Amino acid sequence: MSKVKVAINGYGTIGKRVADAVTMQDDMEIIGVAKTRPNYEAFVAHDKGYDVYTLADRVDAMTSAGIPAAGTVEDMISKADVVVDCTPGGVGEKNKALYEKAGVKAIWQGGEDHDLAGCSFNAEANYAEALGKDFVRVVSCNTTGLCRVIYPLDQEYGVKKVRVTLMRRAADPNDIKTGPINAIVPNPIKLPSHHGPDVKSVIPHINITSTAVKLPTTLMHLHTLNIELEKECTADDVKAIFAKQPRVRMVGQGITSTAEVMELGKDLGRPRGDMWENCVWEDSVTMYEGELYFFQAIHQESDVIPENVDAIRAMMELESDGAKSVAKTNKAMGL
Amino acid sequence: MSKVKVAINGYGTIGKRVADAVTMQDDMEIIGVAKTRPNYEAFVAHDKGYDVYTLADRVDAMTSAGIPAAGTVEDMISKADVVVDCTPGGVGEKNKALYEKAGVKAIWQGGEDHDLAGCSFNAEANYAEALGKDFVRVVSCNTTGLCRVIYPLDQEYGVKKVRVTLMRRAADPNDIKTGPINAIVPNPIKLPSHHGPDVKSVIPHINITSTAVKLPTTLMHLHTLNIELEKECTADDVKAIFAKQPRVRMVGQGITSTAEVMELGKDLGRPRGDMWENCVWEDSVTMYEGELYFFQAIHQESDVIPENVDAIRAMMELESDGAKSVAKTNKAMGL
Amino acid sequence: MSKVKVAINGYGTIGKRVADAVTMQDDMEIIGVAKTRPNYEAFVAHDKGYDVYTLADRVDAMTSAGIPAAGTVEDMISKADVVVDCTPGGVGEKNKALYEKAGVKAIWQGGEDHDLAGCSFNAEANYAEALGKDFVRVVSCNTTGLCRVIYPLDQEYGVKKVRVTLMRRAADPNDIKTGPINAIVPNPIKLPSHHGPDVKSVIPHINITSTAVKLPTTLMHLHTLNIELEKECTADDVKAIFAKQPRVRMVGQGITSTAEVMELGKDLGRPRGDMWENCVWEDSVTMYEGELYFFQAIHQESDVIPENVDAIRAMMELESDGAKSVAKTNKAMGL
Amino acid sequence: MSKVKVAINGYGTIGKRVADAVTMQDDMEIIGVAKTRPNYEAFVAHDKGYDVYTLADRVDAMTSAGIPAAGTVEDMISKADVVVDCTPGGVGEKNKALYEKAGVKAIWQGGEDHDLAGCSFNAEANYAEALGKDFVRVVSCNTTGLCRVIYPLDQEYGVKKVRVTLMRRAADPNDIKTGPINAIVPNPIKLPSHHGPDVKSVIPHINITSTAVKLPTTLMHLHTLNIELEKECTADDVKAIFAKQPRVRMVGQGITSTAEVMELGKDLGRPRGDMWENCVWEDSVTMYEGELYFFQAIHQESDVIPENVDAIRAMMELESDGAKSVAKTNKAMGL
Ligand SMILES: NC(=O)c1ccc[n+]([C@@H]2O[C@H](COP(=O)([O-])OP(=O)(O)OC[C@H]3O[C@@H](n4cnc5c(N)ncnc54)[C@H](O)[C@@H]3O)[C@@H](O)[C@H]2O)c1
Ligand SMILES: NC(=O)c1ccc[n+]([C@@H]2O[C@H](COP(=O)([O-])OP(=O)(O)OC[C@H]3O[C@@H](n4cnc5c(N)ncnc54)[C@H](O)[C@@H]3O)[C@@H](O)[C@H]2O)c1
Ligand SMILES: NC(=O)c1ccc[n+]([C@@H]2O[C@H](COP(=O)([O-])OP(=O)(O)OC[C@H]3O[C@@H](n4cnc5c(N)ncnc54)[C@H](O)[C@@H]3O)[C@@H](O)[C@H]2O)c1
Ligand SMILES: NC(=O)c1ccc[n+]([C@@H]2O[C@H](COP(=O)([O-])OP(=O)(O)OC[C@H]3O[C@@H](n4cnc5c(N)ncnc54)[C@H](O)[C@@H]3O)[C@@H](O)[C@H]2O)c1
Incomplete structure (x- = not known):
């Protein structure tokens, strides 16, 4: 069975952790991460082997800074089954049209409102609610x-x-x-x-x-x-x-x-x-x-990370039982 | 009417503030402050005109550091009507015998236990309870x-x-x-x-x-x-x-x-x-x-200060009505 | 001899201190302070008796917040002999035209560039240079x-x-x-x-x-x-x-x-x-x-305060000898 | 060739890192770590598989807290080729007699004086000086x-x-x-x-x-x-x-x-x-x-860690060329 293709839009505190946690799973993989600035975090992402995408008007800047950009955010989205949006609170909302247009599933973080996704998620409490959903918000x-x-x-x-x-x-x-x-x-x-x-x-x-x-x-x-x-x-x-x-x-x-x-x-x-x-x-x-x-x-930087993995699994219906997904995620992460 | 004679034992965060607040009142005065070390606070106390006392074995050290010691803590106590003990939490307890021996009234601060004084005080809540008392604890x-x-x-x-x-x-x-x-x-x-x-x-x-x-x-x-x-x-x-x-x-x-x-x-x-x-x-x-x-x-450094003034007034029965004491203290301090 | 009329444009960390220091002198006085927002600092300024001015489009907001605005910044400037500009770094520059138009002397703070005033001032080092000058910058x-x-x-x-x-x-x-x-x-x-x-x-x-x-x-x-x-x-x-x-x-x-x-x-x-x-x-x-x-x-908040007083004195030629101005300022402030 | 046996005396900020760095090398191994209190660090040490030793009078306390003590500090020392003393500054000095008595080589950290070891060490600067030495201090x-x-x-x-x-x-x-x-x-x-x-x-x-x-x-x-x-x-x-x-x-x-x-x-x-x-x-x-x-x-917690590894190698004469030891250490640690 091929792995679910996951893209990370916004590679900061949350995004880089979700990328690494997804990579640890056997049923999903990272096909790209999007970063706006060519800073040390972008260099490390590139060195780790992630394809680095960026905003359309920054592709050249990224490449000339020494990080060969794999393409635009739109390019990245078009290759994904699900996008984990980890842009700063409030920015994620503006990306919804992008995801809808590309027909890709999307997860937002706690910085966005419940209404944006319509489904607010915590693996232990309401995994089943997210089964097959197109849009989910992992709560703060x-x-x-x-x-x-x-x-x-x-x-x-x-x-x-x-x-x-x-x-x-x-x-x-x-x-x-x-x-x-x-x-x-x-x-x-x-x-x-x-x-x-x-x-x-x-x-x-x-x-x-x-x-x-x-x-x-x-x-x-x-x-x-x-x-x-x-x-x-x-x-x-x-x-x-x-x-x-x-x-x-x-x-x-x-x-x-x-x-x-x-x-x-x-x-x-x-x-x-x-x-x-x-x-x-x-x-x-x-x-x-x-x-x-x-x-x-x-730990604000990391407690939502395994939840994002479970959210992907629920949305892609890789596993219908929340407890099993939680156990699988935890085991893969070494928790 | 002569002013009530107040001594401050322990001239730190609380002690120096009580000294200044007492000085602002018309019915009480500072007759001395006790300080263990000849640091900048002691110099300022001296410069302000407070008589600086110290532990018996430090009188010389204080004087040779440039602050002419007015005597020992015992000397100071013997001249006072009431001592406000502002030594560090737990130290005040050891001074009780000293105050009893000298037959002087004493106030402790919140770092000591209720039982030490038997009367825990807050001017707004239980002023009357402290009327005429020998020992009072101003709560933390x-x-x-x-x-x-x-x-x-x-x-x-x-x-x-x-x-x-x-x-x-x-x-x-x-x-x-x-x-x-x-x-x-x-x-x-x-x-x-x-x-x-x-x-x-x-x-x-x-x-x-x-x-x-x-x-x-x-x-x-x-x-x-x-x-x-x-x-x-x-x-x-x-x-x-x-x-x-x-x-x-x-x-x-x-x-x-x-x-x-x-x-x-x-x-x-x-x-x-x-x-x-x-x-x-x-x-x-x-x-x-x-x-x-x-x-x-x-404000931990100062909210108990006017309470200490009121406690003195109650213990010395300068005023039987708590609300009047509070008003008098506040007015004198500019509160 | 009438006192020099000083206006404070920008009543923040530096401005409120300059206002109080000027008020302590016998040869100068505050005729007004300008504040953009009706916050607690503005209320205290008003309670202290300073006339509070504000930007033209905020006069109503100030007044309706409970601080009767004395007028606009321009009104205040027109009444002053010298304006001490204590607006945030970079803002002061934009006010130069205002001062030139009103024909009023002005002092800027260290957040502005030397070139704006042409004369950078420290009372101990170059008081004489500022004698009679229209524009002076008190250095950072x-x-x-x-x-x-x-x-x-x-x-x-x-x-x-x-x-x-x-x-x-x-x-x-x-x-x-x-x-x-x-x-x-x-x-x-x-x-x-x-x-x-x-x-x-x-x-x-x-x-x-x-x-x-x-x-x-x-x-x-x-x-x-x-x-x-x-x-x-x-x-x-x-x-x-x-x-x-x-x-x-x-x-x-x-x-x-x-x-x-x-x-x-x-x-x-x-x-x-x-x-x-x-x-x-x-x-x-x-x-x-x-x-x-x-x-x-x-102490970043206050070391430039007496310097501002001396700068006013030099610019207004109230005193030609820097050491005498410094001594006068210090004495008045209790330094 | 058998690995050099290393004991860690004092398993705190430095000690736990030295233990892990030694474990990463192929020419040395940890035979025990000594810890005074059975806190979370001791539990993790035990869970990682390190033998946990302690002071003679705390063996029972350690064991009854749930960490089966492998013996006393003296027991640990007797099994080691070299002890890395990572006790708090000033404590290490008191352990010298212990090491001399056991005839074991010892490394101290920067909290001790140069004279204690007679040889102060930095791998890049004076590796050769430590070759074969019994006592070395890794500088702060x-x-x-x-x-x-x-x-x-x-x-x-x-x-x-x-x-x-x-x-x-x-x-x-x-x-x-x-x-x-x-x-x-x-x-x-x-x-x-x-x-x-x-x-x-x-x-x-x-x-x-x-x-x-x-x-x-x-x-x-x-x-x-x-x-x-x-x-x-x-x-x-x-x-x-x-x-x-x-x-x-x-x-x-x-x-x-x-x-x-x-x-x-x-x-x-x-x-x-x-x-x-x-x-x-x-x-x-x-x-x-x-x-x-x-x-x-x-990074105060870690810059001396690879230096400790090199010091062990020099003292045990596992490698005579400092540059080679540094390279070997770095490679093993992933630096
Ligand atoms: N940091 C936390 O403690 C925490 C905890 C839980 C949830 N969250 C939520 O996670 C989300 C991300 O927060 P964070 O702390 O990781 O933010 P962050 O600022 O660390 O990272 C955001 C990343 O998004 C990038 N970015 C900005 N605009 C972008 C755009 N238009 N397209 C693509 N990338 C863009 C930035 O360059 C940055 O790398 C927010 O909704 C936040 O509320 C944060
Ligand atoms: N600081 C606060 O926030 C605060 C607030 C309310 C109540 N209190 C209580 O007030 C009391 C004093 O606290 P503080 O913060 O002023 O302490 P502090 O450490 O600032 O001052 C204590 C002073 O007592 C002196 N001293 C020490 N031993 C002495 C001795 N044997 N004889 C005479 N003087 C001695 C010290 O030199 C020092 O000047 C404590 O009971 C404390 O719990 C403190
Ligand atoms: N704070 C310091 O440590 C310090 C020390 C020395 C010099 N300075 C310099 O002094 C100047 C003022 O700094 P500050 O720290 O007092 O700033 P601040 O932010 O504390 O105060 C600035 C004040 O100006 C007001 N203001 C803003 N825009 C205005 C405008 N257009 N017109 C009138 N008022 C306006 C603000 O409301 C505020 O009250 C800067 O040049 C700064 O670099 C500051
Ligand atoms: N922390 C740093 O930033 C740093 C950096 C370089 C060097 N050093 C030096 O390293 C040495 C250790 O410092 P640290 O920061 O790791 O200290 P630490 O306090 O973190 O750890 C010391 C450990 O020694 C244990 N211990 C205390 N007394 C002991 C005894 N008698 N026998 C056995 N163990 C005992 C303590 O339980 C603790 O686990 C000091 O010489 C220090 O100066 C520290």
């Missing part, structure tokens, strides 16, 4: 992290209400333009924030409110969760459920911060030191006055 | 900030339950030893944290749970509050209550972070740019699904 | 800091060559947009940088090369200086010269970082905690292998 | 970075004088205890600093002075170099020399900060995203007024 890093813990709890005990405080890294590690350097930024100031409710785009009936801030750190987001459940259960019950989740990792063993979680990612030999799973502090999982509390750290 | 910056908003809401509408996430600056601006530089540190990891419940040392019947983190910022703490009230009310009702509080400031007008709150403190001409009040974002005050949400920024 | 915070130590050394011992590494705070304390959060940014990468040579716009014959970086800190710049002198001298000779400079402060006494220098500014009761002087670490001043080395910290 | 990350550029320049053009400003990351990425969070710390304040002269422990005749600061960043050090050479040459000559160095990488291609250098390390698929080479900004290499200037970034 924060929403992905929330779905992975809320969905199984809801299945088992029923989720009555979620209150979450999202402490967001203000910039990715390689972004030197964005601040703050020394401040806490409540964002948005109007409450509740839109972040939590984005979970409803995947699991509509969840009652969730969120507050969010931006912080002078680059490594990970941290979530403080407070959950009221329908049925009674203990902290140990919750830990047992989390322990069974394929993309939740319980942390402890002297790990006391997002910095040490990232160190663990490096120690484990993960590519780029990525931490694809939610990292829940085992000692934080507490049932207090009948409500569940816990902390989890979310 | 975070607890002070919480009491100021919880108490009046409780008075007016009854507080059923408070859930708060405390995002703490990891180090004061002049502390260059303490990290993290680039991480979020859930602290404590075991939930709920002890911070919120410290409110009960002032207002015992409040039902409150808290989670806390330490962040790579030096400026202020930020609190995310979720409050369930007994009686129904609107966001506007809550804003109206906050607007009446003498030590709560509503912020807006383009202020979007703790950095801009601190800039406002400087713009207002406050000594050291201090922001003595809770700063509540007006636009954040929201009633959602019957629960109250808002953000407030707390 | 870094150049001001360099002139203050290079000029007197050159006068006394002759400066053969200066090599300086400028470690720049990447953003001002109230700027939450600008990064980096966790990186060192060599900037510019091409060497030597343009920063050092800007000293020549004030003292043309100085031989200076510089390298510069941007850092994840908001407080101060730090300069590492290496200077070859014509005549022999000792570290003590250099310290003696620095000690005599009206805007150089020798620091020690446990001050080990820019954070503690800023704490000192607050302890001294300076408005906004500003540190108008260069802060040279006394212990760092060293003569090694015939070359001078030392560290100095420069 | 900064000194290693300096030797790699100074030595070849000295060989080719003669180095007359080096002036360097070392901008040091204040803490490693996984260290959340150490600050500063928002300050520049000149350190040491007395000039010149001891850092530069440490180069003389490897290349004694080099004339070098240095100044150093600590910065609120965790990623890399940055060096600003100013070098006077004996013979005339151009910037292109220097670039050509650097391009030939096996552990110097020229960077450009949109890389403008230490953050992007670290991103490149991840993009290249390096273990832990490490950047073992000096990264010299090609565009910064400049000859100005007869003096050389350039910027280089040094």
